[in-house]
Amino acid sequence: MIKVRILGFDYAFATSITGVIDLLSTAGTAWNYFAGKSMEPKFDVQLVSRGGRSIRCLNNIVINAHCGFEQIGDVDVLLVPSIGGDVDKALDTNSDIIALLKEYVKRGTQIISNCTGAFFLAEAGILDGRKATTHWAHADRFRERYPNVQLVPEQLITTDGQVFCSGGGTAWFDMALYLIELYIDHETAIESAKAMVLDTGRHSQLSYFATHQNKYHSDETVKAVQEWVDEHYAEDFSLSWLAEQYAMSPRTLIRRFKTATGESPLAYLQTVRIEVAKKYLEISAQTIAEITQRVGYEDVSSFSKMFKRKVGLSPREYRGRFSKSAI
Structure with missing residues (x-):
């Protein structure tokens, strides 16, 4: 099975955690159940956190973790969910996540972010010289803070070597479907989308873009x-x-x-x-x-x-x- 670990922290967006867990965990099972076929789980997905404690997400939603950071071990994918609260505070109070990203990118692990989770990847330095995306509303701030990243906020998903990023909000499901296709096959990805009644036709954030946001400068x-x-x-x-x-x-x-x-x-x-x-x-x-x-x-x-x-x-x-x- 493909081992995926989601790095949990307080004030993350709950859906970017639970949604990924549900979609990946049911790949190979949900559609098969509806179709009367044998069920074959494909992904082992767990939420990990500091000390294995529960995390308090945005809107006061509490989610229990499966285990602590120290128990991650060898995995195929590390995923950073969306930051739902203050970005600077999230980066300042989660230096251990940044350290984990630096460690696991050296191991060759697939590193993935959703939405503003890309700030963690950039802070760890693993996006330098790479193509990346994030929520469109944070694009100017991201560019100003990380000038060495090739930011393309109009894209819903970017892939550059072992590092993948998905755009704003619910782009976690686009990334999850992409992972299903990458690690399993196209048919399973389509079946998962059908089982969850998801739109697979999204490729861009352009239609959601507030286009005149670039006022984060000093002139x-x-x-x-x-x-x-x-x-x-x-x-x-x-x-x-x-x-x-x-x-x-x-x-x-x-x-x-x-x-x-x-x-x-x-x-x-x-x-x-x-x-x-x-x-x-x-x-x-x-x-x-x-x-x-x-x-x-x-x-x-x-x-x-x-x-x-x-x-x-x-x-x-x-x-x-x-x-x-x-x-």
Whole structure:
């Protein structure tokens, strides 16, 4: 059997622990039971914690551990669940988890994180030079703290050698299904998804992305430019005019803006407009043409192509998935 150990700590998200345990533990059994076939468990999954004590997750949910860190032994997979509380506090109070990750990556063990659990991997240094993902809302903070990590927050799952990361929230089930396919086979992964009634068609976090979050920087002038764009996104203005308002040349504005945020002023304007358009699609009955004009564009076709490129869905598809009527 494939040995998986989940590293437990206080204020983790309970579902990123119990969900993984349930899904992996029932691989080869749940579907087989429904289909009248012999049941063959494939994974040995246990929650481990400091001293084997129970952990108190977010929302005051208490989960009993199977054993302590010192009893992990030789395993195939170590998994770090989502941090549900303060990230800095979680890292500061769980140095033993960071030490375990450093030890087990040297052993060649598969190391996996879900959502903000990637902060533990990065803090241990095992993501340096590797591709990784995390919850989209923490992307800018993650980049600032760990510049040597190749962060791709739009991806739901990243794999780089022995280190895997999954994105925000419920991406634990995407990772669990991926592990079932990796260690067992595709058929068992599909059967597990069917047994648990899970959607296997997710590949990206783009449609959930709040695209104008990158304000974790110290350039106050650039922040002022961002705030102006946030308020005047629908207006028609030129880069040279904008630069002049802040006593800069267009070239200097582009350089400082990109240094601070990682993108150009034009790209930032586009992402703000996209974010506003997403809100209109979610809560209003306005046509896509009307929304296109409200966010500062004239051509519906060009806007729709840009929207799909940045969000991963067309405006119509996004409305169908996230509008109030869809929910």
